[in-house]
Amino acid sequence: MKKISILIPCYNEEASLPLLYNELVKLMDAHCDYEWEVLMVNDGSKDKTLEVIKALKNKDNRICYVDLSRNFGKEKAMLAGFDYTTGDCLVIMDADLQHPPHVVNEMIAKWEEGYDDVYAKRKSRGKEPWLRKQFSLLFYKILQKTTKIEILPNVGDFRLLDRKCINSLKQLRETERYTKGMFCWIGYRKTSVEFEQQGRQAGQSSWNFLSLLSLAVEGIVSFTTFPLRIATLVGIFTSILAFVYMVYVVIKAILFGDPVSGFPTLISVILFLGGIQLLALGIIGEYIGRIFHETKGRPVYLVREYNGKY
Numbered sequence: 001m002k003k004i005s006i007l008i009p010c011y012n013e014e015a016s017l018p019l020l021y022n023e024l025v026k027l028m029d030a031h032c033d034y035e036w037e038v039l040m041v042n043d044g045s046k047d048k049t050l051e052v053i054k055a056l057k058n059k060d061n062r063i064c065y066v067d068l069s070r071n072f073g074k075e076k077a078m079l080a081g082f083d084y085t086t087g088d089c090l091v092i093m094d095a096d097l098q099h100p101p102h103v104v105n106e107m108i109a110k111w112e113e114g115y116d117d118v119y120a121k122r123k124s125r126g127k128e129p130w131l132r133k134q135f136s137l138l139f140y141k142i143l144q145k146t147t148k149i150e151i152l153p154n155v156g157d158f159r160l161l162d163r164k165c166i167n168s169l170k171q172l173r174e175t176e177r178y179t180k181g182m183f184c185w186i187g188y189r190k191t192s193v194e195f196e197q198q199g200r201q202a203g204q205s206s207w208n209f210l211s212l213l214s215l216a217v218e219g220i221v222s223f224t225t226f227p228l229r230i231a232t233l234v235g236i237f238t239s240i241l242a243f244v245y246m247v248y249v250v251i252k253a254i255l256f257g258d259p260v261s262g263f264p265t266l267i268s269v270i271l272f273l274g275g276i277q278l279l280a281l282g283i284i285g286e287y288i289g290r291i292f293h294e295t296k297g298r299p300v301y302l303v304r305e306y307n308g309k310y
């Protein structure tokens with residue numbers, strides 16, 4: 001019998017887990033011809049999420065859990081899931097029921113057709129603040145323009161991955177993770193199913209504007225070196241301008257003498273160049289920071305407890 005795992009990263013989800021469980025039971029009972037495993041990764045929740053998970057496990061031994069030693073963030077929690085899953089395929093799903101479990105039926109059908117990576121594409125983005133939506137669209141535009149790998153917009157982490165994909169993803173062990181890009185990077189046979197994103201059922205989103213912004217910077221810096229090239233291009237451009245201006249100043253001084261005025265020009269050129277240099281340094285710094293984090297070679301996450309025994 002083939003085994004399907006469901007991976008659910010959970011951070012402060014005590015309210016949504018029982019609701020999610022009810023939905024999952026319906027899904028699993030509808031597919032008795034598969035063996036099931038629900039792997040919940042407790043990402044250092046501050047509420048009673050772990051207790052809720054343990055209670056569910058007592059009720060239903062298809063539930064397994066990994067308890068991380070602290071909050072590592074969803075991206076790393078997902079890697080923990082990849083490491084501990086035992087299924088022939090893995091469905092990644094949010095705990096807050098924004099990803100309707102009935103879509104998994106279609107995913108399984110596509111998987112049986114031979115696809116390795118069945119991703120769910122949002123028809124609409126669900127209830128979301130307007131500003132957040134605009135920033136998110138802008139981010140995808142920038143990312144797509146700067147990388148050679150196709151990054152799909154309106155596709156989140158909700159997807160079914162074959163064992164091949166999981167084994168590949170397990171090899172990508174960088175600490176600064178942008179998993180959405182990794183799904184595209186690994187390749188394999190992909191196909192999509194569409195779904196209507198739901199609003200969050202309970203609890204609240206743990207992302208705020210700053211954490212989304214840093215995920216966006218992560219996405220760009222961990223996927224392309226394009227910003228470094230921009231720094232080079234801006235440098236070349238200003239050098240050319242400066243050279244032209246220098247020729248102009250010299251010729252003017254030779255032909256008309258030098259009245260030594262020009263403090264405004266001088267100060268604006270100095271400030272302008274200073275600004276550009278700091279910007280370029282900042283961009284370089286983003287990359288050096290990442291090199292620093294990676295060279296430490298620390299484990300991506302730490303596990304307090306794994307309970308997967310039947």
Ligand code: UDP
Nearest residue numbers: 009010011043073074077094095205206207
């Ligand atoms: N999550 C996590 N660790 C975190 C933050 C979030 O494991 O540090 C989980 C969370 O429990 C949920 C999923 O990631 O299952 C998506 O989080 P959320 O719903 O807050 O994000 P949104 O849907 O608003 O993008």
Ligand code: MG
Nearest residue numbers: 094096098200
């Ligand atoms: Mg959510």
